[in-house]
Amino acid sequence: MFSMTIMLLGMLFTVRGMGAQSVTQPDDHITVSEGAPLELKCNFSYSTSLYFFWYIQYPSQGLQLLLKYITGDNRMVKGIKGFEAEFKKSETTFHLRKPLTYLNDSAEYFCALGDTVTETAGGAEHK
Template structure:
């Protein structure tokens, strides 16, 4: 089996209003064999209950929303078998997939906001050269 290289970048939102919020993805690249479990780590800092997102960007394509946490259940299931679990006590929202496939080779972005996208007073975001995605 060939290993997959999964580059990761973090999107940090600069928010208007109450407190500073950020996300951190400690792993710059993740190498995983095809068929092996995939985990991409994301930690966040927020003074309010955040809305959390995972995006995927394949080469020469735009961002694709994989999953989002708005409220309720802490385990979120997204597209293509991806899942993320919100662990408030650890302030983490790690992305997981039970079995990685070569087509999962892409850049992954963890993001947060203190408002629902499209709502008044939303977040102002500055992703690294990926354009406007909300």
């Protein structure tokens, strides 16, 4: 059985006309055995943001959108490649989950927020 290392990064989209908002991913790296479930944590400062995102980046490739949550929709959102995330406003969390992982899930993961889909990235912080 193989194990994989998951690298986590937080990304903040620029939010016009609002105070500073941030996302944090408390775990820097996670090692998961192939076939095991995966949970990647994402916490955010109290936010009036409308959009929450999870991205994946494989080595030597660009960012790929895994899933997007629009506030007001139901709290659980399904993404591509078997990923899903649950938005919990009261806990200020947007954790990413996958019930069954594979070696090709080894990548960097980014949690992000923004007030519009077309905003450009304001920055990213590597932990």
